[in-house]
Amino acid sequence: MEKQLKRNRGQHDSVSDVIQRYRGVLLIISVPLLLISFVLFVMPARSPADSMESLNRKFSPDFGSKRYAVIFDAGSSGSRVHVFCFDKNLDLVQIGNELELFEQLKPGLSSYPKDPKAAANSLASLLEKAEAVVPAEMRPYTPVKVGATAGLRQLEGDAPDKILQAVRDFLKKKSNFNSRSDWVTVLDGNQEGAYQWVTINYLLGKLGKEYSDTVGVVDLGGGSVQMAYAISESDAQKAPKASKGEDRYVQDMYLKGKKYHLYVHSYLHYGLLAARAEILKVTEKSGNPCILAGHQGSYKYGGAVYSASPSPYGSSMTSCRDVVIKALKVNGSACTHMKCTFGGVWNGGGGNGQKNLFVASFFFDRASEVGIVADPNAAVAKVRPVDFGSAASSACSTGLEDAKSKFPRIDANNLPYLCMDLTYEFSLLVDGFGIDPQQYITLVKKVKYQNSLVEAAWPLGSAIEAVS
Missing domain, CATH: 3.30.420.40 (ATPase, nucleotide binding domain)
Known part of the structure; x- marks a missing residue:
């Protein structure tokens, strides 16, 4: 009789009693089902064609290979x-x-x-x-x-x-x-310098190695000159804060699994063409000892016109260098940091990342045109800053007419400024950046990569960023 009563009571259990009795099992089953239902509800229905179209928008048809x-x-x-x-x-x-x-x-x-x-x-x-x-x-x-x-x-x-x-x-x-x-x-000038550093070190197979195995880069453009090289972590921590409105001196870059502290600075107004204007400003209306004798004219740059007449005594490398140093403001700007290049700019501290220096653009062009680079078809050459000084002395001691036959590879528009250009390049390296005149540097126009020559310019660094 007692068993029958229990059985009858079980038959009349309410739904709530059943739920209460099996609530643990129900929770285990219902939670995943609810989550799946929610995901299916919020996802729009998509056909295989829709999915493929989405992929094609994101990736190129040959994305995996090229x-x-x-x-x-x-x-x-x-x-x-x-x-x-x-x-x-x-x-x-x-x-x-x-x-x-x-x-x-x-x-x-x-x-x-x-x-x-x-x-x-x-x-x-x-x-x-x-x-x-x-x-x-x-x-x-x-x-x-x-x-x-x-x-x-x-x-x-x-x-x-x-x-x-x-x-x-x-x-x-x-x-x-x-x-x-x-x-x-x-x-941005600093971005340009950083891209140039990435380009050259990529082509040389240096990326992914220790910072001391990388090479430093000086890129002399028309309007600005950039210096970039990797420095140690301790030197990076010592970097002074840049002045208001200026870019910071050190950029952190992650390349091929390696973190680099990259010192980079761009000097606006000190590219080769812009520097001519700065040098002519020093002498203003008077004759300039950097202009070859026999030239009378003016120099146009950045919408301004500058008198470009020679000194009564003709051009002189020694006198020209004095004017260039004034234009660089090597001694005219207070250096508030541990060590400066020119214009009061921190030099990055030097170190192993700067020991192997690659110098590009107008440095290579002028060196090739005046014979510092013996082979006119060469893409790379080892030279010293003093070689630019010797070439400057030769050019400055020549009048305009004689220079036409002595330097036949120089464009006629650049010939009056040849003494100026070469003296500036020598002084920029030695007086501006503090490089030993006898230190070997690598002039580079193209870098050998996989048995081919590739232009050593910042666009490759930008391209690497664009496709990464």
């Missing part, structure tokens, strides 16, 4: 385009018979301060050549970046902004590449 990048270097002396192709390991892949497409033209964007549309259209032929080497199906996925350097930075008013906007509009309308507004910009 990626392209197009970089315009809009410098003060001209515009250049670089096209690079990378494999999945970020190693360069050949484009035809070369590891990059490189084309250039003159003048640069800064030569059109009052005609932004003409400035943008000046890139048309370079764009056409870039598109010719990138497969049609890859173009929509290929980034195109334009980095304007010191020449555009020095234009007055809203001219730089108008030119950049015209270039953005031009690329949107004429280009089949992937263009973005923030990829067309005036390149």
Whole structure:
């Protein structure tokens, strides 16, 4: 009878009693089911075609094997385009018979301060050549970046902004590449120096190694000069704070699994073409000992005109160097740091990252033109700062007429300034950067990489960033 009562009571248990009795089991089952239901509810229904379309928007059709990048270097002396192709390991892949497409033209964007549309259209032929080497199906996925350097930075008013906007509009309308507004910009001088350092160390296979195994870089452009080299962590911690409005001295970069403390500084107004103006300012209306005798004229730079007449005594390397040192402000600016280069700028502390120095751009050009580099077809050469001093002495002791036959490889427009250019390059290295006149440095135009020569310029560093 008692068993029957229990059985009857169990048959009449309420739903709530059952739930209460088995609540633990129900919770274990219901929570995952609720989560799955929620996910399915919030996810939109997608067909396989939709998924593939999404992938195609994000990646190129051949994403796993090749990626392209197009970089315009809009410098003060001209515009250049670089096209690079990378494999999945970020190693360069050949484009035809070369590891990059490189084309250039003159003048640069800064030569059109009052005609932004003409400035943008000046890139048309370079764009056409870039598109010719990138497969049609890859173009929509290929980034195109334009980095304007010191020449555009020095234009007055809203001219730089108008030119950049015209270039953005031009690329949107004429280009089949992937263009973005923030990829067309005036390149920060320190960023330019950092990209240059990445480029050269990448090509030399130095990235991923200890900072002491990397090389330092000095890049002499038309409007600015950059120095960049890796420093130790202890030196990085000693870095002074930059003045208000200036970029910090040290950038942390992570490359191939290695952290680098990169000292980098860009000196605006001290590229080779801009420095001519600074040197002429020192003597103002009087004759300048850096101008070859026999030249009478003026020098135009950055929208200003400077008198460019020789001293009554002709040109002299010694007198010219005195003027250059004043233009560099080697002794004229108080150095508030442990050690300075020129103009009161911290020198980074030196160290192993600076011992092996690669020097590029106008340093290489002038050295090749006057015979410091013996082989005119060479891409790399070992020289010393004193070699620039010797070449300067030779040039400064020559009048304009004799210089035409003595230096036949110098462009006629540059010939009157040859004494000035060579003296400046010597003084910049020795008086400005404090490099021993007898120290060997490497002049570099191109770097050998996988049995090919690649232009040693900042755009490769920018391309690596764009496709990473």
